[in-house]
Amino acid sequence: MTQPGTAVQPLPRRQQQVLQATVRHYVDTTEPVGSQTLVRRFGLEASPATVRSAMGALEQKGLLTQPHTSAGRVPSQQGYRHYVDCLLPPPGATAGQLQRELTGLSLQWAALDDLLLHLARRLADLTGLLSLITRPQRRSDQLQALRLVPSGDRLLVLVVENAASASTLNLRRPNSSSEELQALEHWACTQLEQGQLNWSSLPPQLRLSGELLRQGLASHQQARPAPQQGAVAMGLGGLLSQPEFSRSQSLRPLLQLVEDQPYQVLQSPGAASRGGVWIGAEHPHPALRECAVVQAPYCSGSGDVGHVALVGPMRMAYATACAAVSSVAARLERLLG
Numbered sequence: 418m419t420q421p422g423t424a425v426q427p428l429p430r431r432q433q434q435v436l437q438a439t440v441r442h443y444v445d446t447t448e449p450v451g452s453q454t455l456v457r458r459f460g461l462e463a464s465p466a467t468v469r470s471a472m473g474a475l476e477q478k479g480l481l482t483q484p485h486t487s488a489g490r491v492p493s494q495q496g497y498r499h500y501v502d503c504l505l506p507p508p509g510a511t512a513g514q515l516q517r518e519l520t521g522l523s524l525q526w527a528a529l530d531d532l533l534l535h536l537a538r539r540l541a542d543l544t545g546l547l548s549l550i551t552r553p554q555r556r557s558d559q560l561q562a563l564r565l566v567p568s569g570d571r572l573l574v575l576v577v578e579n580a581a582s583a584s585t586l587n588l589r590r591p592n593s594s595s596e597e598l599q600a601l602e603h604w605a606c607t608q609l610e611q612g613q614l615n616w617s618s619l620p621p622q623l624r625l626s627g628e629l630l631r632q633g634l635a636s637h638q639q640a641r642p643a644p645q646q647g648a649v650a651m652g653l654g655g656l657l658s659q660p661e662f663s664r665s666q667s668l669r670p671l672l673q674l675v676e677d678q679p680y681q682v683l684q685s686p687g688a689a690s691r692g693g694v695w696i697g698a699e700h701p702h703p704a705l706r707e708c709a710v711v712q713a714p715y716c717s718g719s720g721d722v723g724h725v726a727l728v729g730p731m732r733m734a735y736a737t738a739c740a741a742v743s744s745v746a747a748r749l750e751r752l753l754g
Contacts, residue, residue: 428475433504434461435471436480440492440500444732447660449489494697494731497709501694501735508740511543515741519748532752533649536725536745541652544741545659546729547671551648551679553721553753560634562609565602567595574633588633593626601626648679661707661730670704671728683712683724694739697731707731711738713746717753725749 428436438459442450452468455461461468472490475481480496483489492500518539533550540548564575567590574586593601601623608614614634619627653672662668674681681702691699695710705728712726725746727738 431471451489508736512740537649537651545655546727547652549650549726551723553717553723591626674704713742715746715749
């Protein structure tokens with residue numbers, strides 16, 4: 418069976434039609450579906466036996482699953498992923514309505530939070546999902562290079578974080594020779610070429626000067642002003658009405674995460690490769706294991722980055738959700754640019 422996030426081979430046309438119809442039926446009804454219902458409801462130009470055969474093939478590929486032996490079939494997590502990646506239809510009327518509203522929107526709010534609250538409320542009202550919009554925050558700069566320059570009893574450390582950001586640390590010089598400092602600089606540059614400083618791999622002969630450098634870099638990072646945190650969220654009522662969250666126990670971890678650590682919902686590895694959509698266990702946080710997250714980033718005029726997202730069950734209208742968050746993110750960029 419294909420693992421989440423793994424590319425799925427293109428499906429034959431009949432299986433594409435059956436998977437699309439099964440997803441649509443389950444999103445609308447929350448009920449497993451059989452071949453006769455698919456033929457009757459969606460007018461598939463095939464006999465129930467042919468559709469049943471296609472459903473069996475999709476189940477073998479891990480794209481459909483059968484909740485009970487005598488029940489019809491429902492999409493699996495992999496089925497939703499293939500649907501989003503390969504079979505997503507044009508967005509419906511809801512996304513068009515939101516786009517028309519956004520076109521006439523101007524920056525009339527006295528505070529950014531008022532604007533974000535308004536947009537989050539409209540997203541939640543139109544989709545029936547939990548909407549989440551984070552405030553723009555500065556991109557975190559990652560250490561790219563450093564240089565060590567001895568100067569009397571002091572050690573000057575040139576820290577390069579990006580093409581437009583560099584700073585100098587003035588540290589007490591350790592009892593180390595110039596050759597040792599050169600070796601430490603070479604080790605640090607080699608580490609940064611591989612991604613980051615792995616202090617556990619520091620050679621023993623460089624421990625004295627290396628520990629001083631590590632403490633200096635840590636203090637420098639802590640002294641930087643923290644980015645503005647927080648987010649606005651709307652649509653709890655919509656989630657409570659979903660069968661998947663009918664029990665408060667199943668909703669509690671998600672709500673706690675949104676309230677306490679909203680950035681963990683959104684800033685997750687693999688955003689680009691998944692098109693801004695995480696389905697089920699694709700998301701690294703366990704509170705979202707039974708959910709889907711659809712997100713899009715936006716930038717302010719100063720380059721700060723925020724995110725617009727919809728969170729709900731895996732059984733969601735993905736075409737509408739993707740179009741809605743993209744429209745809101747694009748409008749925020751225009752208003753804040």
